[in-house]
Amino acid sequence: MEKTIICECGHHNPPGTLICQSCGKPFADAKENMEASMRYEGTARRSQTYNRTAVDKIWNFFSSVKVGIWIIVVILVAAAIGTIFPQEMYIPQNVDPASHYESEYGNLGKIYFLLGFHNLYGSWWFIVLLGMLALSIIVASIDRGVPLYKSLKRQKVIRHDQFLKHQRLFAQDVKGDLGTMKIALKEQNYKIREENGSLFAEKGRFSRWGPYVNHVGLVIFLAGAMLRFFPGMYVEEVLWLREGxxxxxxxxxxxxxxYYLKNEKFILEFYDKNDEQFKDALQNTSNPVPKNFQTNAVLYKSDSNGTIGAGEIKKVKEGKIQVNKPLKFDSFSLYQTDFKMDELNAMSFSLVEKESQKKVGAFEVDLINPKKKYDLGNGYSVNLGKYYPNYFLEDGEPKTKNNVPDNPAFVFEMISPESTKKEKAFVAIKNNIEMEGNRYKVEFAGIKTKNLTALTVRKDHTLPIVSLGGIIFMIGVVQGLYWNHRRIWIKEKEGGLWIAAHTNKNWFGIKKDLQKLSDKTGIVMPEDRTAAKTA
Amino acid sequence: MKRNGRFWFRSILLALIAAAIGYTVYSSFFIKERTLVNSGDQAPDFVLTDVNGKEVRLSDYRGKGVFLNFWGTWCKPCEREMPYMERQFKVYKEQGVEILAVNVGESNIAVEDFRDKYRLTFSIPLDKNRDVTRAYGIGPIPTTLTIDKNGKVVEKTSRSLSNKDIVQMMEKIKP
Incomplete structure (x- = not known):
C-alpha cells in the first residue's frame, strides 16, 4: 500500500492525492493535467486508495464509472430485446405462456420465455441489474462526493504558487489595488475571504452538488420502481368487456x-378525410386515421362483504374512458388499452317453406346467451337443439373451438302446425345441411355485432415516490447545468499580484467576470493558456 | 480506528442494498401468486347461479369438502375428466364432499347439452362474466381446487385428472 503524501507545507495527504489539500501544491503529473485534476479538487478517489478486503474490492468495482456505464448499456439492451415479442400481459389471457411463446415464435420464443424476457420488468435478473445500477450510483457518488465536499469546505485563501501557475486562467505580476478589486468582485456577487494580503473570491459552489442531488433523485426513482414488487403497492390487470x-x-x-364496470358503448372515431385542418396530412395515408378510442362506462359497487357476485349493486358514477384519460376511483384508474370491433353478437333467421319460398316467421338468436325456444306464431316454432359458437369439424362431428362466436353453427328443430314431426337442420355460415324431405328450412337473414373494449386496471402507490425521485433528479440537473462554480485567487507576491481563476464549466462566463473586473480596476486580463496553446 | 470505520460503513451499506435487491427479487417471484388463490389460502366466497337456475354460494358448503372445478365444454381435457368426476361424486356425496363444476363463460344451451350428454348430476354454476374465474386467477382450464371443511384450499392443479387423482383428492378433503 502506498504511503500518505506529505507536502512541503507539512500537510499529510491520503495516498493518491493529486493536489495538496491544504496549500494546493500539485503533485507528480497533476501540473500537466491541472484541469482534469481539478474535477474532484485533486482529491484521491477513496476507492483507489484502499483495496484490502473483499468488501473494498466489491466497493471499488461499483465505484468505477466505466462499470456504471456498462450496467446502463446492459439494461438498455435487455429492455430493447424485451420489445421483440409481446410482453406476457399482452398475450391472450387464457393460454399458458410457456407453450404460447414456443408455438407462436418457435425456438426463439421458447428461449425468450425461459430467460424471462416475456415479463422483463419482473424477471429476477433485470431487478438485479437495476439494483446494481443503484449500487453503482450510490458508491460512485460517495467515493467522489464526500472528498470533494471536504476539500471544498477546507480550501484555503492562499494557494501554492504552482497551483496558481498551472490554472488555465493566470496572470503574473499584475499591478493593482486589492481594495478596489474586492469591491468590484463583491458587486459580481462573489463571496470573498482575505488572508495576509491575499484574496479568494468564490461563487456558485452549490452547483458542484448538482450531480449528487441528481443521483439521489435517481436512487429514489429506482427505489420506487422496486417498491412495485412489494405487497399492496401496485396492481395491473386487463379487463375485456363486451358492450352491454x-x-x-x-x-x-x-x-x-x-367494484363492477359496465361497458355501455365502445366508440372508435376516425379523422374526416375532408377535414380542413388535416386534409393534407391525411392524403399521405390510405388507411383511416383513428381520432378517438372511447368507452362509455358505468361504475358500480356492491356491498358484497368479500363474496364475489353477492350483495346489492349500486351505481357509483359514469364516465368516458379515453386514451390517457382514465376513469378514477379510490386508488384505482381504468385506462383504455385495446378493443375488438364488430364481434358477432346476434344472428337473425327466417323460417321458409321450401316449396312456396314463403316466409312463415322470423327469429333472432343471441350468440352469447341463446334461448332454447323461438315461438314464431301461428303454431310455428323453432328449437335450438345444438349450438357451436366457433364451429369446426372433427372426424365428421361438429365441435366448437372455444366460446367466442367467431364462426357460429346451429342445429335447429323446426315445428309446424301441420306436422307433429320435428324437422332438423344444421346451419352454419356458408354451410347449410338439410335432412332429406324437410318441408321447411331456416334462412339466414342478418347479423348484429357488438364491440369489445379492453381496459387496464391500475393501482400504483409508487407513483408519488417515483415522481419525487424525478423532481429531485431534475433539480440536480438544473443545479449542475445552470450555475457554475467560479473561483478567483489573488496572491500578493514581490513583483505584484498573481491572479488565477477556475470554473467547473463555462469558461466564457468566468472570462466575462474577469473582463468586468479588469474594466473596473484597470488590471491586466489573465491569459487563457488553453486558448493561447491552440492559437 | 479510521480504517475499521470505513470497513463497517462499506459493509453495512453493501449489505443494506443487497438486502433490498434480495427482497425485491424474492417478492417478484410471488407477485403473480399473490393475485391468485393458492393452496393454503382461504377460498374466496362467491355466489353464482347454476345451470338448473339454483343459486350456489360457496360458504354454504362449510363443513363439507368442496371439489371446485373450472371448465368449458370446448376444452378436451375438461371433457375427459368429467365422467370420472361424476363417478366419484356418486361415491363421495354420501361422505360429505360436493362438486362444483364452474363453467367459464358459456351459454346455458352449450352447458345443458354437455350435462345431458354425460348425465352429470353435480352442480354446475355458470360464471357468465368470469368474475369468479378472474378472482381465483384461473389461467388455463381445467383447473381444480380442493377445499376442506373449513373453507381452506388444500390443493390446486391444472392437470386433466384421472379417476385415481380424483379419488386421492376427494380422500384429502373428506370431512
Whole structure:
C-alpha cells in the first residue's frame, strides 16, 4: 500500500492525492493535467486508495464509472430485446405462456420465455441489474462526493504558487489595488475571504452538488420502481368487456365491497378525410386515421362483504374512458388499452317453406346467451337443439373451438302446425345441411355485432415516490447545468499580484467576470493558456 | 480506528442494498401468486347461479369438502375428466364432499347439452362474466381446487385428472 503524501507545507495527504489539500501544491503529473485534476479538487478517489478486503474490492468495482456505464448499456439492451415479442400481459389471457411463446415464435420464443424476457420488468435478473445500477450510483457518488465536499469546505485563501501557475486562467505580476478589486468582485456577487494580503473570491459552489442531488433523485426513482414488487403497492390487470356487459373489476374486491364496470358503448372515431385542418396530412395515408378510442362506462359497487357476485349493486358514477384519460376511483384508474370491433353478437333467421319460398316467421338468436325456444306464431316454432359458437369439424362431428362466436353453427328443430314431426337442420355460415324431405328450412337473414373494449386496471402507490425521485433528479440537473462554480485567487507576491481563476464549466462566463473586473480596476486580463496553446 | 470505520460503513451499506435487491427479487417471484388463490389460502366466497337456475354460494358448503372445478365444454381435457368426476361424486356425496363444476363463460344451451350428454348430476354454476374465474386467477382450464371443511384450499392443479387423482383428492378433503 502506498504511503500518505506529505507536502512541503507539512500537510499529510491520503495516498493518491493529486493536489495538496491544504496549500494546493500539485503533485507528480497533476501540473500537466491541472484541469482534469481539478474535477474532484485533486482529491484521491477513496476507492483507489484502499483495496484490502473483499468488501473494498466489491466497493471499488461499483465505484468505477466505466462499470456504471456498462450496467446502463446492459439494461438498455435487455429492455430493447424485451420489445421483440409481446410482453406476457399482452398475450391472450387464457393460454399458458410457456407453450404460447414456443408455438407462436418457435425456438426463439421458447428461449425468450425461459430467460424471462416475456415479463422483463419482473424477471429476477433485470431487478438485479437495476439494483446494481443503484449500487453503482450510490458508491460512485460517495467515493467522489464526500472528498470533494471536504476539500471544498477546507480550501484555503492562499494557494501554492504552482497551483496558481498551472490554472488555465493566470496572470503574473499584475499591478493593482486589492481594495478596489474586492469591491468590484463583491458587486459580481462573489463571496470573498482575505488572508495576509491575499484574496479568494468564490461563487456558485452549490452547483458542484448538482450531480449528487441528481443521483439521489435517481436512487429514489429506482427505489420506487422496486417498491412495485412489494405487497399492496401496485396492481395491473386487463379487463375485456363486451358492450352491454357488466363485470367485476379485477383486484378491487375488498371487505367493504367489490367494484363492477359496465361497458355501455365502445366508440372508435376516425379523422374526416375532408377535414380542413388535416386534409393534407391525411392524403399521405390510405388507411383511416383513428381520432378517438372511447368507452362509455358505468361504475358500480356492491356491498358484497368479500363474496364475489353477492350483495346489492349500486351505481357509483359514469364516465368516458379515453386514451390517457382514465376513469378514477379510490386508488384505482381504468385506462383504455385495446378493443375488438364488430364481434358477432346476434344472428337473425327466417323460417321458409321450401316449396312456396314463403316466409312463415322470423327469429333472432343471441350468440352469447341463446334461448332454447323461438315461438314464431301461428303454431310455428323453432328449437335450438345444438349450438357451436366457433364451429369446426372433427372426424365428421361438429365441435366448437372455444366460446367466442367467431364462426357460429346451429342445429335447429323446426315445428309446424301441420306436422307433429320435428324437422332438423344444421346451419352454419356458408354451410347449410338439410335432412332429406324437410318441408321447411331456416334462412339466414342478418347479423348484429357488438364491440369489445379492453381496459387496464391500475393501482400504483409508487407513483408519488417515483415522481419525487424525478423532481429531485431534475433539480440536480438544473443545479449542475445552470450555475457554475467560479473561483478567483489573488496572491500578493514581490513583483505584484498573481491572479488565477477556475470554473467547473463555462469558461466564457468566468472570462466575462474577469473582463468586468479588469474594466473596473484597470488590471491586466489573465491569459487563457488553453486558448493561447491552440492559437 | 479510521480504517475499521470505513470497513463497517462499506459493509453495512453493501449489505443494506443487497438486502433490498434480495427482497425485491424474492417478492417478484410471488407477485403473480399473490393475485391468485393458492393452496393454503382461504377460498374466496362467491355466489353464482347454476345451470338448473339454483343459486350456489360457496360458504354454504362449510363443513363439507368442496371439489371446485373450472371448465368449458370446448376444452378436451375438461371433457375427459368429467365422467370420472361424476363417478366419484356418486361415491363421495354420501361422505360429505360436493362438486362444483364452474363453467367459464358459456351459454346455458352449450352447458345443458354437455350435462345431458354425460348425465352429470353435480352442480354446475355458470360464471357468465368470469368474475369468479378472474378472482381465483384461473389461467388455463381445467383447473381444480380442493377445499376442506373449513373453507381452506388444500390443493390446486391444472392437470386433466384421472379417476385415481380424483379419488386421492376427494380422500384429502373428506370431512
Amino acid at each position: 356487459d357488466t363485470a367485476a373489476i379485477p383486484g378491487t374486491l375488498s371487505e367493504d365491497g367489490q
